[in-house]
Amino acid sequence: MKALCWHGKSDVRVDTVPDPKIQDPGDVILRITATAICGSDLHLFDGYQPTMEAGDILGHEPMGVVVEVGSGVKNLKKGDRVVVPFVIACGECFFCKRTEYSMCDTTNPNAEIARKAMGASPAGLFGFSHMLGGYAGGQAQYLRVPHADVGPIKIESGLPDEKVLFLSDIFPTGYMAAENCAIEPGDTVAVWGCGPVGQFAIRSAWMLGAGRVIAIDRVPERLAMAAKGKAEIINFDEVKVYDQLMEMTAGRGPARCIDAVGCEAHGMGSFDAMVDKAKAALHLATDRAHVVREAIMCCRKGGTISTPGVYVGMLDKIPFGAAMNKGLTFKMGQTHVQRYLKPLLAKIEAGDIDPSFVITHKVKLADAPDAYVTFRDKKDGCIKVVLDPS
Ligand SMILES: NC(=O)c1ccc[n+]([C@@H]2O[C@H](COP(=O)([O-])OP(=O)(O)OC[C@H]3O[C@@H](n4cnc5c(N)ncnc54)[C@H](O)[C@@H]3O)[C@@H](O)[C@H]2O)c1
Ligand SMILES: [Zn+2]
Ligand SMILES: [Zn+2]
Numbered sequence: 001m002k003a004l005c006w007h008g009k010s011d012v013r014v015d016t017v018p019d020p021k022i023q024d025p026g027d028v029i030l031r032i033t034a035t036a037i038c039g040s041d042l043h044l045f046d047g048y049q050p051t052m053e054a055g056d057i058l059g060h061e062p063m064g065v066v067v068e069v070g071s072g073v074k075n076l077k078k079g080d081r082v083v084v085p086f087v088i089a090c091g092e093c094f095f096c097k098r099t100e101y102s103m104c105d106t107t108n109p110n111a112e113i114a115r116k117a118m119g120a121s122p123a124g125l126f127g128f129s130h131m132l133g134g135y136a137g138g139q140a141q142y143l144r145v146p147h148a149d150v151g152p153i154k155i156e157s158g159l160p161d162e163k164v165l166f167l168s169d170i171f172p173t174g175y176m177a178a179e180n181c182a183i184e185p186g187d188t189v190a191v192w193g194c195g196p197v198g199q200f201a202i203r204s205a206w207m208l209g210a211g212r213v214i215a216i217d218r219v220p221e222r223l224a225m226a227a228k229g230k231a232e233i234i235n236f237d238e239v240k241v242y243d244q245l246m247e248m249t250a251g252r253g254p255a256r257c258i259d260a261v262g263c264e265a266h267g268m269g270s271f272d273a274m275v276d277k278a279k280a281a282l283h284l285a286t287d288r289a290h291v292v293r294e295a296i297m298c299c300r301k302g303g304t305i306s307t308p309g310v311y312v313g314m315l316d317k318i319p320f321g322a323a324m325n326k327g328l329t330f331k332m333g334q335t336h337v338q339r340y341l342k343p344l345l346a347k348i349e350a351g352d353i354d355p356s357f358v359i360t361h362k363v364k365l366a367d368a369p370d371a372y373v374t375f376r377d378k379k380d381g382c383i384k385v386v387l388d389p390s
Contacts, residue, residue, distance in 0.1 A: 001018075003057045003136075004057065006054070006058055009046065013369060014365060017057065019142055020136060025072030026072045026147050027144055028073055029143070030067065032064040032141060034388065035138045035165075035365075035387050036062075036170075036385060037368070038060065039195050042376050043262070044129065045372050048286065050129065050131060052130070053130060056130075059126065059127045059137035059138040059139025059140065059387075060126040060138060060168070063081070063084060063161055064081070064082070065080070066079060069148075075148075082153060082154055083167045084151055085151050085153075085337030085338055085341065086128075086169045088123055088124040088146055090150060093105040093106050099336055099338070099339045103333075108124040108133045109124070109133060125334070126138055150338060151338060153342070160356075162386065167355075168337070171340075172340035173197050174196075174197050174198070174202075175201075176333075176339075176340065177258050177307075180304070180306035181208075181306045183209050186210075187209070187211055188212040192217075192258065192259050192265075192295060193217060194215050194222035194225065194233075194260075195383065196358050198217070199222075199229060201260050202230075214232045216241055218236050221360075221383065225358070254303070255300045255304070259305065262308075262310040265288045265290040272289075275316075276289060276316070285313075286313030287316075292305075293319055296322050296326075297322060301327060302328070303328060303329070304331065360381055360384055360385075361382050363385065365387045371387070
């Protein structure tokens with residue numbers, strides 16, 4: 001089959017690789033019909049995520065049709081159309097029983113590497129480094145899906161791929177980011193980053209009772225899409241975010257802050273962002289933590305910071321004293337996607353939201369390497385790319 005493989009920093013290629021096979025009775029094999037590129041893939045493309053190996057298949061936002069079924073699978077049969085969460089979860093361990101699927105204790109075969117780096121291993125993820133399981137990803141023509149009774153959700157309503165594909169990741173991720181804020185009715189929510197995750201965080205904040213949503217980025221078309229989602233916008237290239245947020249909130253700051261940027265933050269002219277960039281370039285640091293710092297400084301006293309943005313390692317110069325003395329609450333994590341599949345599918349079916357609004361580019365899998373560059377460099381108005389592997 002054809003698959004998008006990582007070969008090194010800024011080097012992804014469409015290779016011919018062996019078709020996946022059933023390895024475990026709980027597996028199914030999918031023929032992929034649509035699969036997306038995520039901001040998280042950029043951290044791999046840009047060389048931020050350790051333990052990648054040449055030839056690794058990327059991708060964790062796939063859907064498709066079941067073509068082979070392991071002997072132990074009960075809920076799926078050949079021909080079923082499913083969306084696959086990026087998190088691989090067993091459904092039975094201590095954490096899965098608590099619906100903390102991205103913390104699953106059993107699905108990372110390389111748990112020891114993760115334990116050394118983090119103290120405990122999170123769940124295995126599709127297409128996301130060996131430290132997180134070494135599972136082949138879904139930017140491919142076929143995909144092996146382990147624990148097929150726990151992850152994939154069947155789409156039986158005939159909705160087109162584009163409307164349901166983002167149940168795999170970014171819609172639940174934006175939603176959990178907003179839920180993690182514990183929004184009280186009427187709260188002001190500030191969202192850093194107007195990429196796909198930020199866009200869903202904005203719309204989810206409204207669903208969960210925000211009174212005001214303020215979105216921060218510098219890419220005009222992303223800010224425009226945020227404004228379409230009824231957010232007030234701040235361009236961080238043009239104004240100082242702290243000053244602007246204080247002005248907009250009578251000096252208090254937003255009660256709920258969402259960091260939908262993660263470890264590759266830019267910070268125009270700010271000294272800390274320049275230091276981050278230099279350190280990352282010299283391999284002295286793993287993350288560019290500008291948004292974490294800024295959100296802590298901006299957040300209202302007693303407020304919440306929710307972090308869907310991905311971080312990798314040791315973050316520098318975090319104003320923890322400010323966070324402590326202002327009494328902030330932090331919530332974060334890889335999304336417990338399985339928890340949100342049914343309720344968010346119901347919202348799509350009810351017409352409350354059409355997630356396809358975020359798609360700007362649809363290309364063949366063969367053109368994925370160019371699409372990575374277009375998406376990373378935010379060229380050509382690119383906000384979200386969907387790949388067609390047919
Ligand atoms: N927690 C999860 O389970 C999960 C799931 C999916 C994605 N993510 C992460 O969420 C983050 C966003 O993903 P995405 O697909 O939207 O990525 P993206 O790269 O398309 O978007 C990031 C946006 O942040 C903006 N940005 C950069 N620096 C900024 C700053 N200082 N202030 C405000 N905005 C700034 C960029 O201009 C860009 O528009 C990534 O870190 C990704 O890895 C996490
Ligand atoms: Zn993703
Ligand atoms: Zn589990």
